[in-house]
Amino acid sequence: xxxxTQSPTHLIKTRGQQVTxxxxxxxxxxxxxxxxxxxxxxxxxxxxxxxEEENGRGNFPPRFSGLQFPNYSSExxxxxxxxxDSALYLCASSRPDTYEQYFGPGTRLTVT
Amino acid sequence: DQQVKxxxxxxxVQEGRISILNCDYTNSMFDYFxxxxxxxxxxxxxxxxxxxxxxxxxxGRFTVFLNKSAKHLSLHIVPSQPGDSAVYFCxxxxxxxKLVFGQGTRLTINP
Numbered sequence: 001x002x003x004x005t006q007s008p009t010h011l012i013k014t015r016g017q018q019v020t021x022x023x024x025x026x027x028x029x030x031x032x033x034x035x036x037x038x039x040x041x042x043x044x045x046x047x048x049x050x051x052e053e054e055n056g057r058g059n060f061p062p063r064f065s066g067l068q069f070p071n072y073s074s075e076x077x078x079x080x081x082x083x084x085d086s087a088l089y090l091c092a093s094s095r096p097d098t099y100e101q102y103f104g105p106g107t108r109l110t111v112t
Numbered sequence: 113d114q115q116v117k118x119x120x121x122x123x124x125v126q127e128g129r130i131s132i133l134n135c136d137y138t139n140s141m142f143d144y145f146x147x148x149x150x151x152x153x154x155x156x157x158x159x160x161x162x163x164x165x166x167x168x169x170x171x172g173r174f175t176v177f178l179n180k181s182a183k184h185l186s187l188h189i190v191p192s193q194p195g196d197s198a199v200y201f202c203x204x205x206x207x208x209x210k211l212v213f214g215q216g217t218r219l220t221i222n223p
Contacts, residue, residue, distance in 0.1 A: 004155070006155075033209075033210065033211075035211075035213075040215070041215055041216075042116075042118075042201050042203075042213030042214050042215050042216055043156070043201070043211070043213045044213070045210040045211065045212070048209050048210060055209060056207075056209035056210055058210060090155055090156070092155075092211075094208075096208070097208050098208060099144040099146065099161060099205045099208055099211075100146065100158055100161060101158070101211060102158060103148075103155030103156045103157070103158075104155050105153070105154055105155045106154075106155050
């Protein structure tokens with residue numbers, strides 16, 4: 001069984017730029033959630049995708065957007081990067097209507 | 113507002129003893145609770161969960177206790193092993209969409 005994978009591992013961007021992060025869900029999972037983890041904090045929910053539609057959103061501005069593809073993989077896009085966007089971005093997959101989410105290793109984004 | 117709180121940033125326990133990690137929550141609409149373990153440079157790993165209709169769930173060395181009246185849950189690890197040294201996150205679910213995490217507790221198991 002293949003676990004959740006994310007790419008890239010690390011990324012450095014400049015303020016104002018745009019970034020795309022990618023996630024492949026665990027085999028058998030069709031729901032993908034994205035979280036932002038700032039240093040010293042717990043992960044914060046950004047949004048969830050199910051059947052290629054957004055299925056819930058946390059308190060993040062519209063410049064955070066996402067996509068889910070027919071193979072259940074997903075992208076997180078962030079426009080107009082700000083310094084505070086520097087964080088670890090985690091992707092998690094799950095089966096629908098289950099609570100347990102399984103996380104990938106994350107992408108470390110640094111905005112300078 | 114911090115709906116899930118882990119008030120101890122760190123905990124140090126001797127190998128072989130019991131580790132007890134605590135978590136408090138404020139939202140009575142949470143209906144499911146989970147514990148995750150995180151090593152550096154890895155994503156959180158699911159450990160154990162409990163539904164709000166139960167007060168205890170056990171899996172090997174890990175037991176989670178839920179006290180709904182106090183809005184408190186705890187994770188017991190016994191016996192503690194060196195490989196248990198990690199950051200532990202408590203999470204609560206108001207539905208199957210999102211998880212609300214605490215700030216984490218760094219557990220160190222001393223030989």
